[in-house]
Amino acid sequence: MVNIFSIPRINRRAWHVWRRNLTVFVKTWKVNFFPPFVEAFLYLLAIGVGIGTYVKEIDGVPYVNFIAPAILGIAVMNSAFFECTYGSYVRMYYQKSFDAIIATPLSIEDVIAGELLWGATKSVMYVVIMLGVLTLFGVMAFPTSLFVIPLAFIGGLLFAALAMCFTAITPSIDALNYPSFLFITPMSLFSGTFFPLTILPPIFSYVALALLPLTHIVAVFRMLTLPAFSWTMVFNLTWIVAVTLLLCVIAINLMRRRLIV
Template sequence: MSTHVVSPWRAPLIAVEHHWTWYRRNWRATVISNFLQPVLFLLAMGVGFGSQVREGEATGGHPYLVYLAPALLVITAVQNAVFESTWAVFSAFKWQRTYLAAVATPITPAQVLHGQLLWIALRLVTGTAVFLLIAVALGAISSPMAVLAVPFAALAGMAFSAPAVAFTATREKPDSFNAIFRFLVMPMTLFTGGFFPLSQLPAWIHPLAWLTPVWHGIELARGATFGTLRLLPALGHVAYLSALVALGVLLGRRYFRRRLAV
């Protein structure tokens, strides 16, 4: 490894430039999963299924499409974070070996991690921003404060992504990634208050939902969109999500160094 040092601010930007160079040539491959699929799901659930749901206490007095949209914003961010934090990272370790190429330069394993996480965060912000614009066009979101749901959704996605990237750095085979989606992401999608109030579920599920980044993100996004966000609860949600990101970064730095240091 070279003895030269790259600025800790410049190195992640170099990594982002690398990802962007690839993405601007291959973005069409991500349109369906990142943009079209969430919109179709919003239409199917919000308009199709939602036409059978009456406005009432369960939806906070809102039409079901309006009730669902900010939650789906968060769910979409977390689901998009799954692939970016598992298969894409594993490929950079094992198949394409781009991380090994990076650390052959003055860039350190920690800087490789920081660049990867910065790229994922940018992808989540842009993806949720596009989804928000489409939801506004469909009449699902009208409040100008809903713009805050974009960083809240991205933060929830990163709260899942950072630990997932650290976990991926420990894997020699991708066998466990399908289990992550099946046993973590799907339950977080269905049982954290996105499609129906958490209060309608058995009480023993509530603490499990509170541990998930999806629930905290939904509370923040809905609170911003509906104008019900209170300062202290919001700070609690943000602090919890930020702590998950910090934990993922700390573990990721350790595992990236263990795997890439030569």
């Protein structure tokens, strides 16, 4: 039995799996690039402009500028999470792609690493498109906002790994609805996204900072896009990196446990 904390051995061949997914993605690029484009518009209009008309500003920041980094953070979360839950599950279970690939020199660890890198890449692509749209609305400060792009990769890796842990233990594709609706949806609302956590009782802040990765990602993104730096960014970034590494290790070992019998 594999220890879920043992460090997996990954070969550079993992990038072949990443290339495979990229090739499929590029073939249908029109369909794939459309959603982040539209999503950025919808959020900004409905919440930023719509609700913003009444809210005006939060802590001296115009409301639309306040939620813009949250839109990016949610995009990082959703694109990686859904890619490595439903997307990976379909490739693993219905298409038997992982079985086909591990008959070649790639190991299951390489395959899962490739899938995680791909999930993170998808977050980056979505964030780049949304960043473009948000820039047109004039709610991104440059050049600091450009740092959102590399951070989208790390954040994407975090959510890809988190997703892969659920994929590794789910009994069926339908059961993936539980983490999606009970964990991801609430997280997109209670991570200091559309209102500051400080208006809720302190316990909410503690829980969010301890357990909700999006809280840290949105906090960092907000510091970069406003910009409004604070020493707490060090804490946020440390938390993100540590949890990302831990989840990647656990995700790969759980998948190995599921697939190598």
